[in-house]
Amino acid sequence: MRLAILVGVLAELAGVGLTATATWLVMRAAEHPPMHALTVAIVAVRTLALAKGALRYLERLTSHRAVLGEAVELRGRVYDDLVHRRHIPSGTALTRIVTNVDQHLDSRLRTTLPWTTAAVVGAVVAAASGFSPPLVIGLLITLALLPWLALRDPRDLTPLRAKLTEQTTELVHSKEELIAYGLFDEKLSAATATAKALSRKERTRDLTPLAIAVQFGVALLMLAQHEPAWLVMAAIATFEITVPLAALTKPAPEPTDEPEPPAIHEIPLLQGKTAIVGPSGAGKTTLLNAIAHRLEPSKGALADAHVFHTTVRTNVLLAKPGATQEELDRAAAITELDLDWDQVVGERGEEISGGQRQRLVLTRSVLANPDVLLLDEPTEGLDPEQADRVLGKVLDHSRGTALVVTHRTEQLALFDHVRHRRPVGHQDVGRVG
Amino acid sequence: MVDRRHLLALIPIPFLVLAQAELLASVLSGGTGFLLLCLVVGVRVLVWWLHRAWAHRAAERTRARLREAFLRSPGTKAGEVATLVTRGVHDVTPYVVGYLPMRVLAVVVPLAVMVRLAFADLTAALTILVTLPLIPVFGALVGAHTRERTARQWDALATLGGHFLDVVKGIGTLRTFGRAGAQSATVRELAARHRAETMSALRIAFLSAFVLELVATLSVALVAVPVGLRLLGGGVPLHTALLVLFLAPEAFLPLRAAGAQFHASAQGREVLAKVPEVVERAGVEPPDLSEAEIVLDSVSVRSLENFSLRIAPGERIALVGASGAGKSTVLGLLLGFVRPDSGRVLVGGVDLAEIDREKWLAALSWVPQRPTLVPANLSSGEQQRVALANAVARRHAGLFLLDEPTAHLDAETEALELKAMRDFTKGRTAVVVAHRPALLDEVDRVVTV
Numbered sequence: 089m090r091l092a093i094l095v096g097v098l099a100e101l102a103g104v105g106l107t108a109t110a111t112w113l114v115m116r117a118a119e120h121p122p123m124h125a126l127t128v129a130i131v132a133v134r135t136l137a138l139a140k141g142a143l144r145y146l147e148r149l150t151s152h153r154a155v156l157g158e159a160v161e162l163r164g165r166v167y168d169d170l171v172h173r174r175h176i177p178s179g180t181a182l183t184r185i186v187t188n189v190d191q192h193l194d195s196r197l198r199t200t201l202p203w204t205t206a207a208v209v210g211a212v213v214a215a216a217s218g219f220s221p222p223l224v225i226g227l228l229i230t231l232a233l234l235p236w237l238a239l240r241d242p243r244d245l246t247p248l249r250a251k252l253t254e255q256t257t258e259l260v261h262s263k264e265e266l267i268a269y270g271l272f273d274e275k276l277s278a279a280t281a282t283a284k285a286l287s288r289k290e291r292t293r294d295l296t297p298l299a300i301a302v303q304f305g306v307a308l309l310m311l312a313q314h315e316p317a318w319l320v321m322a323a324i325a326t327f328e329i330t331v332p333l334a335a336l337t338k339p340a341p342e343p344t345d346e347p348e349p350p351a352i353h354e355i356p357l358l359q360g361k362t363a364i365v366g367p368s369g370a371g372k373t374t375l376l377n378a379i380a381h382r383l384e385p386s387k388g389a390l391a392d393a394h395v396f397h398t399t400v401r402t403n404v405l406l407a408k409p410g411a412t413q414e415e416l417d418r419a420a421a422i423t424e425l426d427l428d429w430d431q432v433v434g435e436r437g438e439e440i441s442g443g444q445r446q447r448l449v450l451t452r453s454v455l456a457n458p459d460v461l462l463l464d465e466p467t468e469g470l471d472p473e474q475a476d477r478v479l480g481k482v483l484d485h486s487r488g489t490a491l492v493v494t495h496r497t498e499q500l501a502l503f504d505h506v507r508h509r510r511p512v513g514h515q516d517v518g519r520v521g
Numbered sequence: 522m523v524d525r526r527h528l529l530a531l532i533p534i535p536f537l538v539l540a541q542a543e544l545l546a547s548v549l550s551g552g553t554g555f556l557l558l559c560l561v562v563g564v565r566v567l568v569w570w571l572h573r574a575w576a577h578r579a580a581e582r583t584r585a586r587l588r589e590a591f592l593r594s595p596g597t598k599a600g601e602v603a604t605l606v607t608r609g610v611h612d613v614t615p616y617v618v619g620y621l622p623m624r625v626l627a628v629v630v631p632l633a634v635m636v637r638l639a640f641a642d643l644t645a646a647l648t649i650l651v652t653l654p655l656i657p658v659f660g661a662l663v664g665a666h667t668r669e670r671t672a673r674q675w676d677a678l679a680t681l682g683g684h685f686l687d688v689v690k691g692i693g694t695l696r697t698f699g700r701a702g703a704q705s706a707t708v709r710e711l712a713a714r715h716r717a718e719t720m721s722a723l724r725i726a727f728l729s730a731f732v733l734e735l736v737a738t739l740s741v742a743l744v745a746v747p748v749g750l751r752l753l754g755g756g757v758p759l760h761t762a763l764l765v766l767f768l769a770p771e772a773f774l775p776l777r778a779a780g781a782q783f784h785a786s787a788q789g790r791e792v793l794a795k796v797p798e799v800v801e802r803a804g805v806e807p808p809d810l811s812e813a814e815i816v817l818d819s820v821s822v823r824s825l826e827n828f829s830l831r832i833a834p835g836e837r838i839a840l841v842g843a844s845g846a847g848k849s850t851v852l853g854l855l856l857g858f859v860r861p862d863s864g865r866v867l868v869g870g871v872d873l874a875e876i877d878r879e880k881w882l883a884a885l886s887w888v889p890q891r892p893t894l895v896p897a898n899l900s901s902g903e904q905q906r907v908a909l910a911n912a913v914a915r916r917h918a919g920l921f922l923l924d925e926p927t928a929h930l931d932a933e934t935e936a937l938e939l940k941a942m943r944d945f946t947k948g949r950t951a952v953v954v955a956h957r958p959a960l961l962d963e964v965d966r967v968v969t970v
Contacts, residue, residue, distance in 0.1 A: 106738060107770075110745035114766050115549070117752040118759040126753065130746050137742035141735030148727045149720070156716035163685050164709040167692075171701040176693045186686045249607040252588075256606055259592060260599035262893040264858050268882045269894065269911065276592055283588035283606060287581045290611055294577060294618070297570035304562040308555075317549045317763075380697065394691030397683065407698050435683065456698060495901065 089158070089201075092151040096205035097212075099143035100329050104213060106136040108322035115317050155197045162189055175381070177346055184342040195338050199239075203336070206329045207231050213326045220315060223323050226306035230330035234295045234302075238333075242340040248286045255279035292337045299334035303327035358460055361483055361490045363500055366509035372493045375509065376462050379491065393449040393464075401429040403448060407456035419455040422481045423447045424474065443470045447478065454482055461490040472496070522590065522796055523617060524582045527575035528625050530568060535626075535633035537565045538771050546763035572622065580617040584610050587796060594797040609792050616789035620782040626775035634772040638765060642757060645744045645765040649772050652740040656776055659732040663725075684711045726784075733780050737773035744769040804877035807884050810834065810919025810950060813869030815855065820864035823850050827864070830968060837942075837951040839961050842970035848954040849890065851970060852922050855952060857881055886918035886945075890926055890954070902931040909937055913945045921951040925960065939963065 113129040166189055170176070177185070210227040217223050259266070259275055266272040303324060310320045358379070364372050396403055404419070405411060411419075416429065425447045433440050433448070440448070450466050466482070467475035480502050483490055492503070500506050544558035587610045591602060631653055638646035688695070688704055695701040745766055752762040815832040824847040832838055840848045853859030854866050857873055866873040873881070892908035899907065905926060912921070925938070935957075942953070942963040953960060961967055 103738070106741065110741065110749075110766055111763075113745060113749045114752060114759070114762045117749040118550075118762070120753060120755070123753065126749065130749070133742050133746055137738040138735070140738045141731060144734045145727055145731040148730065149723060152723050153716070153720055156712075156719055160709055160712040160716060163712045164705065167685075167689065167708045168705055170689065170692050171696070171705060176696065179690060182689050182692065183686070186689050189685075252607050253603040256592060256603040257599045258893075260602055264856065265887075265889055265892065265894045267879070268856065268885065268887050270879070270883060271894070276589075279592050280585075280589045283592065284585045286607070287584035287588065287610075290584065290614070291577050291581055292614075294573050296573055297566055300569050301566040304566070308559055308562060311548060311555065311558075320549075394694040396691055396694075397687050406694070406700055409700075435687070452698075 089154040092147065092154040092201060093204050093208065095143060095150050096147040096201065097208045099140060099147045100205060100209045101212060102136045102140035102143055104209065104322050104325045104329075106133060106140060107325040108318040109133050109136060111321040112316075112318040151197060151201050155193055155201075158196060159189075159193050162193065175348060177344065181344045181346050184344045188341045188344065191339050191341065199336050199338055203231075203235060203333055206333060209329055210326060213322060217315075217319055217323070220310060220313075220319070220323075222306045222309035222313070223326075226302045226323075226327065227330065229302050230299050230327060230333060234299055234334040235336050238293050238295050238336050239338050242338055243289050244340050244343075245286065245289055246340075246342050248282060248289060252279065252282045252286060255282055292335070295334035296331060299327070299331040303331060358489050358491070360488065360504035361486070361502070362492070362505040362507060363503040364491065364493045364507045364509060365495070365497070365500070372509050373464055376464055376491065376493060379460075380462055393452075395433055395445055395448060397435045398432060399429065400425075400427045400431050400433060400448060403433060404452050404455060407452040411455055415455065419451045422454050422478075422485055423450040424478055425451045442468075443474075446470060450478065450482060454485055457485070457487060459487060459489060461486045461492075463490070463492040465493055465495065467494070467496070467499075472498070475499070476502075522583065522586055522793070523613070523621070524579035524586075525621065527572060527579040527617075528622060530572035530575050531622055531625055531629075533564070533568050535629050537561060537568065538630055539633055539637050539768075541565065542764055542767040542771065545767060546760050549763055550759040552760065573618075576618040576622065580614045583613055583617050587613060587792065590796050605792065605795065609788075612792055613786075613789040615782065616786035616793070620779065620786040620789075623775055623779035623782050627779040630775045631772040634768045638768055641761050642748065642765050644751075645748060645769065648743050648747075649740060649769060652736055652743065653772060653776075655736050656733050656773075659736070660729045660780075663729045663732060682715060684708075684715075730780055730784075733777055737770070737777055740773065741770050804880075805871060805875050807876045807881045808869030808871055810868075810884055811948070814867075815869075815920075815950065816865075816867040817851070817854060818865045818867060820854060820861040820866065822854070822859055822862045822864075823847060825850055825970075828970070829864075832950060832952065835948060835950055836966065837946050837953075837964040839953050839955040839964040839967045840970050841955055841961070841967055846970045848970050849924055852887075852924055852952065852954060855920070855922060856885065856887060884918060885920045885922060886912045886915040887922040888912045888924065890924035901926070902934045905934050906937055909934075909941055913941050919949060921946050921949050921953075923951070923953040925954055925956045935959065 109129055109132045113126060113133060116129070117126060166185060170182075170185075210231055214220070214224050214227055255275065255278060259272075259279060263272065266275055306327070307320050307324050310323060364375065366372055396406075401416070404416060408415070419425075425444070427440065427444055427448065431440070433445070446466065446468060447470070450463075453461060453463065461482075463482075467479050470478065475496065476499055479492070479494075479499055483492075483502055494500075540561045541558070544554040544561060547554040548558055588606045591606050591610070631649070635646055635649060635653075638649065685708065688708055692701060695704055748757065748762045748765045751757050752759060757765075812834050814834060817828060817830040819827040819829050821827055828847070828851070830838075830851070840851055842848055850859055854861060854873075857866075857876075857878055860874065868876060868881075888905075888908050892904050894911075895904040895907040912918075912923075921941075923938070923941075939959060942951070942960060946963075951964070953964065955961055955964075955967075
């Protein structure tokens with residue numbers, strides 16, 4: 089970062105120096121001095137012109153290099169922090185954490201670096217001017233006051249974004265039903281209203297005109313004070329660097345704090361094969377997560393099944409890195425996984441079907457063969473016959489203890505116990521088969 | 522789609538640039554015009570203020586319009602569209618506020634400067650006339666030379682850049698299998714690779730900016746030094762020398778700014794390229810369904826191949842068949858949501874594609890397999906019952922379409938379904954996808970798909 093600032097300062101100083109020297113050259117030439125009085129200035133103008141281009145190029149490279157270097161460290165730290173957290177944040181919170189990391193790095197490149205460079209250049213030019221009062225005051229305004237005004241309390245767009253996401257998701261997922269029931273236009277205008285509100289709130293405080301007013305106001309004051317021409321031009325050139333700071337933006341970090349998941353005290357006895365049934369919102373997934381949380385990681389649990397953007401093989405091998413091809417094929421036979429091992433599944437598994445994705449995730453847990461098998465609606469997206477068949481085979485293969493959330497009553501015969509979860513918290517344990 | 526009205530506020534800019542240089546040269550060469558210079562500077566600030574205010578309003582309108590366009594034809598990937606309308610669209614702001622104005626100024630300001638310089642000092646004007654075109658020419662050369670390479674690198678970058686999000690989103694899975702610790706090194710390793718790849722892409726990408734910068738500063742040197750020497754020899758007056766000195770960089774300034782804004786607005790331009798084309802087509806009135814025969818004429822789409830079906834008015838048909846055979850596709854075809862790859866869907870002899878979609882849907886009553894327009898906190902049985910109640914409330918509907926859920930139905934829901942089949946379909950055409958035998962007794966004909 090220091091190298092980037094140094095190169096940036098040199099590049100900008102070369103630019104300011106070029107303007108100042110060229111102005112001095114012309115003003116001096118008007119006094120018709122002997123030729124040799126101008127030689128140094130002529131050489132300086134040519135050198136500075138060459139240097140500025142080269143230094144600008146170097147500055148861009150070093151600044152990007154520095155920020156990308158910070159990215160390596162920051163991403164590593166954020167990841168390590170997640171590894172050691174007690175509770176894993178929700179998908180939304182995880183996306184926000186990544187967004188915040190990206191925004192932080194972006195603001196290092198677009199806010200911190202330009203500001204630091206401009207401040208150093210400003211200080212150098214102010215010193216060179218013998219601390220001309222208008223120049224110093226102008227620099228203070230454009231370096232401190234205006235950026236502060238532009239950056240202070242950034243608006244929190246998260247609630248509007250969340251609302252728009254919800255409305256968009258409904259428009260996409262239920263588009264056909266909405267059209268069929270004549271509700272599409274109504275929902276669309278509601279979403280459009282949110283979009284309008286978001287667009288309005290995104291307006292930033294752009295104080296560029298004020299900065300330009302300061303730039304030329306200072307130049308005029310310096311002219312009135314009969315400061316030398318080269319200094320007036322150097323001041324204008326310096327403000328060219330500080331003017332963009334008046335339009336700085338820095339998005340507010342998105343909130344990632346979440347309430348801790350509710351503590352679940354009654355953990356069902358982990359024995360035999362248990363099905364958990366009940367309506368949505370009854371806390372079945374929460375229960376499974378709570379159990380997974382209490383188990384040693386090595387005992388295995390499948391509460392969160394993410395498909396990574398890599399090959400089918402790598403995705404499955406995650407469960408048992410040393411597994412042989414034979415073991416892989418055996419697991420795939422149990423779950424009827426019909427994918428090429430070297431196929432890349434795409435982001436969030438978008439290149440494969442929902443049913444294939446589900447079977448890939450199942451293959452993983454079959455290969456892991458944990459002491460306690462935890463499955464959250466493992467056959468969602470499979471056609472009913474295959475769903476029952478595959479679940480049966482997976483349960484047969486398991487080492488005995490399995491806890492499965494399911495919606496399909498037809499599958500209950502595959503289990504030793506059935507637990508009903510009701511939203512109000514009543515529980516009854518029944519035995520089937 | 523993009524609001525460009527704010528560009529009108531730029532009209533006075535070239536004149537103000539000329540006036541300011543003129544007056545500054547006059548004041549510095551000991552002449553008059555200080556008060557006029559103050560006035561010009563004041564007007565210049567005012568014009569910028571006006572322009573910026575308009576530009577931000579234009580950007581706001583553009584964002585709102587883009588969001589509406591994306592929402593209107595949202596496609597199928599909800600996550601992608603949601604990201605686009607919440608965050609992506611915001612990226613057009615630098616395009617509207619920064620890039621568009623600079624693109625205009627990069628043409629008009631050099632033109633104004635050149636015209637003025639031609640009258641003041643032909644040598645300087647010619648120098649700029651020769652060097653200015655070097656920028657786009659070199660830029661194009663560098664661009665053409667590196668395009669393929671950078672495109673390849675950006676692809677690699679997108680994959681590497683996406684890795685962090687992928688791993689973070691999968692942290693739960695990694696922890697489950699005890700692999701989270703092992704990934705810690707990989708995260709850093711891939712970030713380091715990302716850095717190396719990005720840097721090698723940037724070394725090339727910044728070359729065009731380098732050329733731009735170099736030509737701009739060199740031409741200032743090329744103009745300033747000779748004019749200084751001619752001034753020394755008494756060839757030009759000081760006022761002209763200063764005018765040349767001040768105007769020469771002004772010719773390059775907007776071009777450099779446009780180049781920088783071009784990079785800053787890259788994401789915004791990508792968003793603009795994704796705007797869906799809106800095809801509004803008014804169709805014909807749907808035929809009266811109590812008299813119209815519905816025909817699927819050797820339709821091929823998805824898993825259906827040359828599928829034909831004739832549905833008489835008032836006929837009740839059940840579709841049966843293996844999972845994935847295309848039963849729901851037939852309903853999609855009748856609804857008009859699925860367009861046949863080949864073959865036609867005819868209603869009373871009229872191609873369904875010609876019929877006004879909204880009016881056609883208004884004439885139907887449809888129960889989807891997984892209703893989504895029902896409160897999410899209900900059980901699936903309750904959701905199904907709400908959807909059924911919504912469907913039978915459409916008394917005007919002439920065609921009843923029911924996609925029975927594959928999952929187990931509770932007794933209450935099943936009874937309601939049977940009642941709907943008996944009562945509601947009386948005098949109506951009905952096509953149902955049946956998964957359980959009870960429904961088959963209620964229809965006139967069973968069709969195997």
